[in-house]
Amino acid sequence: MKLCFSPTTIQGDIYALVYHFQQRLEAGADIDMVVGIDDVEQYKSTPIQQVMPLTVPLWERGNRRFLSDVKSFGPDFFFVDNHLPKKRVFENLVYLWHGFGWKELRAEIEFSKAHKRLSKLLGGVQDANPNFIHQCYGQFEREHRIEASRIHPDNCRVVGMLYADMLLNPPVQRNEIARFYPFKSNDRPTVMLGFTWGFGPVFQHWEADEPELMNRLLRYLAEREVNVILRMHDRFRYERPYLQLLEGIAEQYGNVFLKYKDVERDNLFDVLMSDVIVSNFSGLIVCAYFTGAASIHLHPCGTQEIEHPLYRKRRMKSVLEKGVTYQWKMPPEQNGGLLAATEKELFECLDAALDDPACCRQRSADFVEKYLETSGMFGASLQQSCCARFEDYLTQWQQNGAKPA
Structure with a gap:
């Protein structure tokens, strides 16, 4: 064959x-x-x-x-x-x-x-x-x-x-891959912020100031003494000012490892290192359902009832396709973990996940059984x-x- x-x-x-x-x-x-x-x-x-x-x-x-x-x-x-x-x-x-x-x-x-x-x-x-x-x-x-x-x-x-x-039966252990992460201590919990680019900047549609909220988020995680993998999509997906914003904020904190998909192509090691995964509905977050990590889903549009926009990259800028709307395969509320649509909910979810990284396991198992039923399940023999x-x-x-x- x-x-x-x-x-x-x-x-x-x-x-x-x-x-x-x-x-x-x-x-x-x-x-x-x-x-x-x-x-x-x-x-x-x-x-x-x-x-x-x-x-x-x-x-x-x-x-x-x-x-x-x-x-x-x-x-x-x-x-x-x-x-x-x-x-x-x-x-x-x-x-x-x-x-x-x-x-x-x-x-x-x-x-x-x-x-x-x-x-x-x-x-x-x-x-x-x-x-x-x-x-x-x-x-x-x-x-x-x-x-x-x-x-x-x-x-x-x-x-x-x-x-x-691979997620249910990892081919490598954390101690074998920790050397690829520039963290001072690998004994700390690790949070991965894994964001998709399709909705534009992460908090663009929330009732929040993007730089301020991103900075507050990373400051909170630093105060909680956790390692952070900030995993973004390809660099070319973002406008230069947004890249500068991310890089500037990330440099303020010694616990943040900023990565881009077109440079750091693999996500397996990031997933295996993570105790909590936070995402604005990138498919990456489903990995948490199999590793047992807590998952926090950020509603891309916050509490706003708006058409879900698609962004294209044209002439080095993110351009909104006004005639195109997203169809949700299922409602964002239907997921295998926690959901946040406001700043208050985001930090409440982070508190819950860091206090108990196993808090989503039953909800994740229920989701897998219903929607990914042929894939195996965390905690069960394959x-x-x-x-x-x-x-x-x-x-x-x-x-x-x-x-x-």
Whole structure:
């Protein structure tokens, strides 16, 4: 079975599946695989590559010969996230998402270009297609993909959260990765602030002054004597003044490690180091449901009843797409942890989470059981990994020449 991975970012579900297949390859399985990565040399210097190295061939995804080389390789399965290749160089296409999320563009906007590209590549996926599947985290999301994303039921496969395998059974321990964090003491609790960029600045829609609240937040965490991982999206997503604001505030405190996704691509180590994860509904926060960490969800719009805006990066500035609104896959109130929509609620949640980092575990377990039901659960023995179950499915598909029912 020949496999080729070509993600925009190698992390989360895609990384878990790559690592799984690499282990299977090392164990003697009949697998051949290559991984396309942007800036291979930079990736080789990352902490995760030093501790858990990918030993399979790493190909430069931006190389103009990449797709030609992939075609020569002849993969049975080509794995992508939200960026599709310009031409068909594979037998079957597997669409893996970046993570389970709450926010999503209306289908006619989000998937309009994707459907056009998929029509050219594969003849479309709104009808049953023998060469395509879209990963679904559970039955709830499968129904959403069918109804909202307009993908044919035969093309939607419940896989579970592949990344959960690593979160439930970590391949490394904190003491093995602590050296990559510049904290004075690793005995302190660690809070990760992991923010998505899609709503603009984190507190833009709250009834609060962004610099003042961000500063108050980091000052509070310093007073509570906790380590802070401030994990932001790619640097290019933000305007320069906002970057300067973040960097200036972070430098005031010796307990803050500011990271950007395009430089520090991996998030596994950050997740494993964290006792509390705070996010404005980035899919990253779902990781806490599997590690047992407390999770605090910041409502992107605070208490305001407004259309949920989508920001695009144009000419180095964040520009609001006025004709586009977000469709919530589920209400923000429906989550596996704590929810804050005001400053008062934010600090009450932080007090609760730091006083008892296990405070969200039952709520997280209930959420996983309902929405990510095939993914395993914190505190329970893993019967069969999601990756192993998915490998079985792909193997049957490849051997039989058709998708299993």
